[in-house]
Amino acid sequence: MNELAKYLTEISCDGLVSGLCQQQAAVRFDLTFAEVESAMLGLGLWPARYQRNRRTISTEGQLALLHSSVTVIGCGGLGGYIIEGLARLGVGRIIAVDPDVFEEHNLNRQVLSTMANLGLPKVTAAARRVSDINPAVSLVPVETAFSSGNAVELLEQATVAIDALDNLTARRQLAHACRELGIPLVHGAIAGWYGQVATQRRGEDISPHFMGQGDEPKGVELKLGNPAFTPAAVASLQLAEACKVILGQGETISGRMLVFNLLEMEFEAVCL
Numbered sequence: 001m002n003e004l005a006k007y008l009t010e011i012s013c014d015g016l017v018s019g020l021c022q023q024q025a026a027v028r029f030d031l032t033f034a035e036v037e038s039a040m041l042g043l044g045l046w047p048a049r050y051q052r053n054r055r056t057i058s059t060e061g062q063l064a065l066l067h068s069s070v071t072v073i074g075c076g077g078l079g080g081y082i083i084e085g086l087a088r089l090g091v092g093r094i095i096a097v098d099p100d101v102f103e104e105h106n107l108n109r110q111v112l113s114t115m116a117n118l119g120l121p122k123v124t125a126a127a128r129r130v131s132d133i134n135p136a137v138s139l140v141p142v143e144t145a146f147s148s149g150n151a152v153e154l155l156e157q158a159t160v161a162i163d164a165l166d167n168l169t170a171r172r173q174l175a176h177a178c179r180e181l182g183i184p185l186v187h188g189a190i191a192g193w194y195g196q197v198a199t200q201r202r203g204e205d206i207s208p209h210f211m212g213q214g215d216e217p218k219g220v221e222l223k224l225g226n227p228a229f230t231p232a233a234v235a236s237l238q239l240a241e242a243c244k245v246i247l248g249q250g251e252t253i254s255g256r257m258l259v260f261n262l263l264e265m266e267f268e269a270v271c272l
Contacts, residue, residue, distance in 0.1 A: 016048045033135040061247045068246045069093040073146045074164030075122035080112035081235035083126050087133040098122045099145040109228040146170050151177035160245045163187040175207040186241045188234040193263035195234040199241045199252040
């Protein structure tokens, strides 16, 4: 490791190491890209890809992101943007859970969907996208529907879980499982021009406040539609919440739910 540290220090420039040099170091020392990245950050050196993070996230924080694991339940409208953002942030491990394949009606809003991958499992597209974005990040594709029966298996290693579901029943099961396992959960929901975001910390239960009524399997998004901008807005807020949970930095929206109407540009934080 001393040789690796010496090598990384020598090839750095202004505290940054290029992706090409990082890859060369991985080959030279028979390490993974992520292992080299961990060593770099431990030395106070930054991968050049994260240079715009440096005034927002500390070196220790970037290392915490690399060593974290996030389970994203749903890889559609919300999940696609969330997975994209996690990969660009440098979250080391993403568990992506979704049973569906891409259909043509996904093209209006789901960032992972393209004409070329219609019929492709969403988790497969997610894995390919993450591989293209950041070789230090591993994505574990799980092509199955989330349920109370597989909750422990999917969540037990997660630093934080992110709700990107469109199924009200599964959303409630996810909140219950996270509460039982003591795993923070970042909730998001969309419907037309409307969205909501909340963070469930250990011991809390936000499920009574989800969009939808009774035991209907789907949320109100089926009635109000899903334009492109609503999932992008909600996913960005969920990413910020998840990042704060991992870093232990700032204030999450725990104990409140942010609800908004993008048509009228009205935002309100409602106490739970």
